[in-house]
Amino acid sequence: MTGDSRDARVPLPSRTSDARLVVVVRAPAADAYDRVLDVLVDAGIRSVELTLTTPGTLAALPRLRERYDEAADIGVGTVTRQDELSAAIDAGARYVVTPITSAPLVEAAVAARLPIVPGGLTPTELFASWSAGAAAVKVFPAGRVGPGYVADLRGPFPGIEVVPSGGVDLDGAAAWLRAGAAAVSVGGPLLGDAFRGGDLAALRERTARFVALCRREPA
Template sequence: MSTQSPDSHTPLPSRMTDGRLVATLPDRAMPSLVAAVEVMVQEGVDVVSLPVAQAEQVARLRGIFGPRACFGIHDVDDDGQLREALEAGAEFVSLSGPDQELLDHCHQAGIPALVAALTPTEIRGAWRMGPAAVVVVPAEVMGSGYPEAVLPLAPGAVVTARGGLGAYAARRWAEAGAVALWLDEALIGDAFRGGPLGSLRERCQTFRAAVDEPRD
């Protein structure tokens, strides 16, 4: 049974809603982790989400970057994984599906939790559960017109988007009202595996410009 009022939503971290870009790191070895995160933070991509398998890196990164960046965990789908994320010091968690018990635990811990959904019905249902926001994922599967089509069908919901977003798609979601965009391969590339950090910097600048440019 939920301990949370349907109208009670722990707010997202201010860095996420201010900067609007979330670097979504892959579940693989990342030998260049710290150097790559430093470049992203310098370029204004200062919210970073790690997979559950890399949860132990959150405490390390928070120790290195302190208040310059915000670190969370994505794809949490059970109580053990949530415990790992919270013990690691995650500043937000993204759940892989609608789980009221996990949401309640996050609410009790004061940690913003996001819930994955895709269709208008799923988005509305997820929002009624009381998360900080809904993550539309995979955001690109429905095509480039989906942001403008789906968000008006979930009035009042705080929505973010994740999954295969390039700069153009990120801008479309931002203009439609998504409060944050989760960026994966199009941003990350090979930078965390020893790839050129100059190229990562350029990609950060491209995405930053895409969501910061004034609308026509």
């Protein structure tokens, strides 16, 4: 696309940007969300990515937004098709995340004024999404490259906003943020066994550590 798409870039919601932490939530089914989301949001999580690999996510999204909207941004991830993007928009997603590089998905999200974070790994993939108007680009799987990749990308692509995803634990989150990542995307290392009947007090403690580490300090 032309430079017009960059001028029309839709940034991430301010709560997500300030939190610098997106929790990727994969549940066995959508009716399992509330028990875990209650703990996450109460412990300070301000951005949650619900994945389409969880059955019933889009049907549950309006109810979940009504429940959590005052405290957290609820986005939709694992979007790979135009019909999924349209359904996420209709259901009220605050932002969408893809595991792939797809210019048509980015263009459609930008046209709908919805922030989108497309996935990719190579400089070509990431720059294609960024130049098409993405709010940020998701480096996935982040463990294959490491935090130094932020500086590597910003050499030829100054200003690119990077969100690492895939195996990012507490130490990794600290390293990526020090390197200049806009936010970190965290799943298993924070959620642990929460969806398998795990200790919710332990989940709250893990969440508090991630929130404290990632929260942007006031200027």
